[in-house]
Amino acid sequence: MLELNLLWTALVAYVVSGSTAIISVVLDRRPQRMILVLLVVGLALHSASIAVRWDRLGHGPYVTMFEILSSNVWSLLLAFALAYWRIRAIRASAAVVMPIMFVMMGWLLVSSPGEGHLPPTYHTIWLFIHIGFGKVFLGAVLVAVGIAGVILLRHCGVGVKRLAGLPADERLDDLACRFMSLGLVFETLMLVAGAIWAQDAWGRYWAWDPLETWAFITWLTLAFSLHARLAFRLRPHHGAALIILVFVLAFLTFFGVPFVSTAPHKGAV
Amino acid sequence: MIASPSVGRLARLAGASGGANRWLERLASLKLTAYLIAVLGAGVLMAYLSETRTTWSLVVPLALIALNLGAAVATNGVFRRNLPLLVFHLALIAVIALVALGRLTYLKGQIELAEGEEFAGDLVSHDAGPLHWWRLDRIHLVNHGFSIDYAAGVKRGPTRNEVGYAVDDGRPQRTVIGDNEPLVLLGYRFYTSFNKGFAPAFLWHAKQGEALFGTVHLPAYPIHEYRQARDWTLPGTSTTVWTQLQFDEVILDPDKPSSFRLPRHYKLVVRVGEMRAELQPGESIELPDGRLEYRGLGSWMGYTVFSDWTTPWLLAAAALAAVSLALHFWNKFSSRPWNPEHAADA
Ligand code: HEM
Numbered sequence: 001m002l003e004l005n006l007l008w009t010a011l012v013a014y015v016v017s018g019s020t021a022i023i024s025v026v027l028d029r030r031p032q033r034m035i036l037v038l039l040v041v042g043l044a045l046h047s048a049s050i051a052v053r054w055d056r057l058g059h060g061p062y063v064t065m066f067e068i069l070s071s072n073v074w075s076l077l078l079a080f081a082l083a084y085w086r087i088r089a090i091r092a093s094a095a096v097v098m099p100i101m102f103v104m105m106g107w108l109l110v111s112s113p114g115e116g117h118l119p120p121t122y123h124t125i126w127l128f129i130h131i132g133f134g135k136v137f138l139g140a141v142l143v144a145v146g147i148a149g150v151i152l153l154r155h156c157g158v159g160v161k162r163l164a165g166l167p168a169d170e171r172l173d174d175l176a177c178r179f180m181s182l183g184l185v186f187e188t189l190m191l192v193a194g195a196i197w198a199q200d201a202w203g204r205y206w207a208w209d210p211l212e213t214w215a216f217i218t219w220l221t222l223a224f225s226l227h228a229r230l231a232f233r234l235r236p237h238h239g240a241a242l243i244i245l246v247f248v249l250a251f252l253t254f255f256g257v258p259f260v261s262t263a264p265h266k267g268a269v
Numbered sequence: 270m271i272a273s274p275s276v277g278r279l280a281r282l283a284g285a286s287g288g289a290n291r292w293l294e295r296l297a298s299l300k301l302t303a304y305l306i307a308v309l310g311a312g313v314l315m316a317y318l319s320e321t322r323t324t325w326s327l328v329v330p331l332a333l334i335a336l337n338l339g340a341a342v343a344t345n346g347v348f349r350r351n352l353p354l355l356v357f358h359l360a361l362i363a364v365i366a367l368v369a370l371g372r373l374t375y376l377k378g379q380i381e382l383a384e385g386e387e388f389a390g391d392l393v394s395h396d397a398g399p400l401h402w403w404r405l406d407r408i409h410l411v412n413h414g415f416s417i418d419y420a421a422g423v424k425r426g427p428t429r430n431e432v433g434y435a436v437d438d439g440r441p442q443r444t445v446i447g448d449n450e451p452l453v454l455l456g457y458r459f460y461t462s463f464n465k466g467f468a469p470a471f472l473w474h475a476k477q478g479e480a481l482f483g484t485v486h487l488p489a490y491p492i493h494e495y496r497q498a499r500d501w502t503l504p505g506t507s508t509t510v511w512t513q514l515q516f517d518e519v520i521l522d523p524d525k526p527s528s529f530r531l532p533r534h535y536k537l538v539v540r541v542g543e544m545r546a547e548l549q550p551g552e553s554i555e556l557p558d559g560r561l562e563y564r565g566l567g568s569w570m571g572y573t574v575f576s577d578w579t580t581p582w583l584l585a586a587a588a589l590a591a592v593s594l595a596l597h598f599w600n601k602f603s604s605r606p607w608n609p610e611h612a613a614d615a
Contacts, residue, residue: 089608117424120448167608175607181598185591192587200449203460203573204377205580213317217310224306231299 003056004113006049007070011105013042014077018098025095025162032091039081046074062131063116065258069108072138072254077101079139080146083179089167090175096149097142107255121201130197133190137183138250144179145247147172148240155237173236176243177229183246184222191215214253222246290344297340305334331365338362353597360590367586371579373398376457380572382412383468383484392574401576408454409435412570413443415465417529423491423521428461430570457576464571465529466490466497467514469537473503475559485512486569490529491521498538506558511540514566531566539563 017038024031050071054060061067080097083090151169153159166172194215195205206212225242228234234242295301312326319326338358342348348355378395382388388410415430428447435441436454444452451458468484475481481504487497498513516532537548539561546554553562 117420117422120425120427123427124449167610171608178598178602178607181602185595185598188587188591188594192584192591195587196584199575199580200451203451203458203462203575205577205583208317210317213313217313220306220310220313224303224310227299227303227306231303 003049003052006045006052010042010045010049011109013038013045014073014098014101014105017042018094018102021091021094021098025092025159032088035091035094036081036084039077039084043074043078043081046070046077050074057115059118059122060128062122062127063118064112064114065255066108066111066113067116068258069104069111069255072135073101073104073108075135076104076139076142079136080142083143083146087175090147090150090172092163092166093143093146093150096153097146100142100145104255121197124197124200126193126197126200130190130193133186133193134254137186137190138254140179140183140186141243141247141250144176144183144243147176147179148243151176151236151240152244155240169236173239176240177226180222180226180243180246184219184226187215187219187222187250191219210257211253214249214257218246218249218253221249293340294344296337297344298337299341299345301337302334302341305330305337309334335362335365351597351600353593353600356593357590357597360586360593363586364583364590367579367583371398371577371583373400374402374579375577376401376403376574377576378574379462379464380459380574381464381486381569382410382572383470383486383569384412384414384567386484386569387411393571404455405457405574407437408457409433409441410452410454410459414568415447415461415529415570417465419521419527419529421523421525423523425463430461432459451575456578457574460573460575462571462573463492464489466493466569467531468567468569469512469514470564470567472562472564473559474553474562475505478505482564484567484569487512487514489571503556503558503561508541508556508558510561513538513540529568531568535566537563537566 017035020031020038021035024035050061053067061071080094080101084094150163150166151172154163154169167175194212198207198212199205221242225239225246228242229239309327309330312330315326316323338361342355342358348358376395376397378392378397380388380391381393388405388408390406392405411433413431413433415428417428418426420426429445430447431443431445432452433441433443434452434454446452446459447461451460453459466489467487469487470482470484473481473483483504485499485501487499490497497515498511500509500511502509514532514535514537516535518532518534519527520530520532521527539546539548539554541554541556544554548554548563550563550565553560
C-alpha cells in the first residue's frame with residue numbers, strides 16, 4: 001500500500017538521520033546538513049503518507065493509536081527540525097531527542113494500521129484547534145528536553161568533551177526555559193479549547209476524567225517548574241530535571257492514559 | 270501602569286502597621302506559591318484517586334493560592350511593573366472565582382422523553398449547586414423523534430433529533446439537535462445523549478377517574494440489547510407490571526451499516542403477578558383496578574441538560590489569561606537574546 005510504503009521510507013530516513021546525529025556527537029563529526037536534509041525528506045514522505053490516508057479514510061490522523069502516534073512523530077520531528085535548523089548552537093541535542101523519537105517510531109511500527117471509527121463528537125473545528133495546540137505544546141517541550149538532556153549529561157560527566165562545544169549551562173537553561181514558557185502558553189490554549197469541545201460534546205466543560213486530570217497535573221507541574229526557577233533560583237541541572245518530569249507527564253498523558261483508560265474521553269459509545 | 274496608584278496605596282495601608290505588612294509580605298512569598306502549586310497537584314491526585322467526593326482537597330489549596338496571589342498583587346512590585354503578568358494572574362483568580370460561583374449555581378441533569386412526549390419538568394436524576402435558580406418549568410420541549418446511522422461494527426454515527434420548543438407562552442418552534450449541537454433555552458443547554466431505546470405506550474383506564482397515557486422506557490438500546498424488559502407501577506395503584514419487548518430481527522447489523530429503527534415484528538409481553546399476555550396494539554388486559562391497553566411501540570431519547578451561567582465568562586477569563594501570558598513571555602524574551610555572545614546565531 002502506497003500509504004504504508006511512504007511511511008516506512010520516512011521512518012528509514014528518520015532513523016538514518018537520527019543515528020547519524022548520535023554518531024556525529026559520539027565521534028565529534030559534523031555532518032549536520034545531511035542530518036537536516038534527511039529529516040526534511042522523512043517529513044515530506046511522512047506528510048504524503050498522512051495525506052494519502054486522510055484522503056482514503058476521509059478523516060485525519062486522530063482516531064486509532066497508530067494514527068495518533070504517526071501524527072505525533074510527524075509533529076514532534078517537525079518541531080525539532082525547525083529548532084535544529086534555526087538554532088545551530090543546540091544541534092547536538094539531537095543525540096538526546098532522536099532516541100526518544102526512536103521509541104515512538106518502534107511503538108508505531110508495532111501498532112495496527114487498521115482503520116478506526118470516527119466518533120460522532122469529532123465533527124467539529126475544535127478537534128483541530130485542540131489537537132493543534134497540543135502538538136505545539138509537546139513539540140516545544142521536546143526541544144526543551146533535548147537541551148535539558150545536554151545539561152544533565154554534562155552534569156553527570158557523560159560526553160562532557162563531546163558536548164563542550166555547546167553554550168554554557170546557564171545559557172542553555174535560559175533557552176530551555178523559553179521553550180517551556182512557549183509550552184505553557186500552548187498547553188493553556190489546549191486545555192481551553194478542550195474544555196470548549198467537551199462542553200459541546202458531552203455537556204460539561206470539565207469533569208476530571210483521566211485525560212483531563214493528567215493534562216491538568218502536567219499544566220500544574222509546568223507552572224511549578226517556572227515558579228520554582230524564579231523562587232528558588234534553581235541550578236540548571238535541577239531545572240533540567242523538572243523539564244524531563246514535565247515531558248514524562250505529558251508523554252504519559254498523551255499516549256499512556258488513552259491506552260489504559262476506557263473513560264468517556266475517547267468519545268465513542 | 271493602570272493599577273499602580275491604588276495598589277501602591279493598598280500596600281502602604283497594609284504597611285501602616287509594620288507587623289501586618291510583614292505578615293502580608295510573608296503571605297505573598299513566591300516560594301509559598303511553588304509549595305502551594307505542589308499542594309494543589311497533590312490535592313488533584315487525591316480527589317482523583319479517592320472513592321468518595323473529596324472537594325476540600327481542591328478547595329483548600331485553591332483558596333490558599335488565591336490568598337497568596339492576592340497578597341503578592343498587593344505587595345510585589347513585579348506586578349506593578351509588568352501589566353501582562355498582573356493581568357495573567359488576575360485572570361487566574363477570576364477563573365478560580367468563576368468556577369466556585371459556577372459550582373454554587375449550576376445544574377446538570379438527565380431527561381428522558383418518548384417520541385411525541387413533552388418535557389414536564391421531571392429530571393430522571395440531577396446534580397445542582399445550592400443556589401441554582403430553577404427555571405425549567407418555563408420551558409416547553411417536545412421530542413419529535415430521532416435518526417441515528419451506525420457504521421459496521423455497531424459504531425454510532427451522528428444523532429439527529431427533531432425537537433419542538435417554546436419558552437413560556439412563546440411561539441412554538443422546531444429545530445434539529447444532536448451531538449455537538451444542543452438546544453439552548455433560558456441558559457439551559459439540552460443535549461441528546463447516547464442513551465435511547467424503545468418505548469411501548471399504554472393507556473390505563475382506571476375504574477375510577479380518567480384514562481391515563483404513558484410510556485415505558487425500556488433499557489437503553491443497543492447497550493442493553495439483551496435486557497429489553499423492566500418493571501413499572503400502574504399509576505395510583507401498587508400493581509407492578511413487568512414489560513418485555515421480544516424480537517429476533519437484527520436492527521443494528523455488526524457486519525454492515527444500519528440505522529436505529531423500531532423492530533418490524535415483535536412480541537410485547539406483559540406480566541402482572543401470575544398473569545402473562547402478549548399484546549398487539551389496541552389489545553388490552555383486564556386487571557382488578559382497571560384495564561391496561563397497549564397502544565403501540567415508539568422510541569425514547571435521553572437528554573442531558575446543563576446550565577452554568579459562568580461558562581462564557583470563564584472562557585473570556587481563560588482566553589485573557591492565555592493572551593496575557595503570551596504577551597508577558599514575548600516582552601520578557603524579546604528584550605534580550607538567550608545567548609548574548611552569539612546573538613546572531615539565535
Ligand atoms: C497556579 C497558578 C499560577 C500560575 C500558572 C502562575 C504562572 C506564572 C508565570 C508563568 C509567571 C512568569 C514566570 C516568568 O516570567 O518566567 C509567573 C510569575 C510570577 N508569579 Fe505566578 N502563577 C501562578 C500563581 C501565582 C501565585 C499564587 C502567585 C502569588 C505569589 C504568583 C506570583 C508570581 C510572581 C510574583 C511572578 C513574577 C516573578 C518574576 O517575574 O520575577 N503566581 N507566574
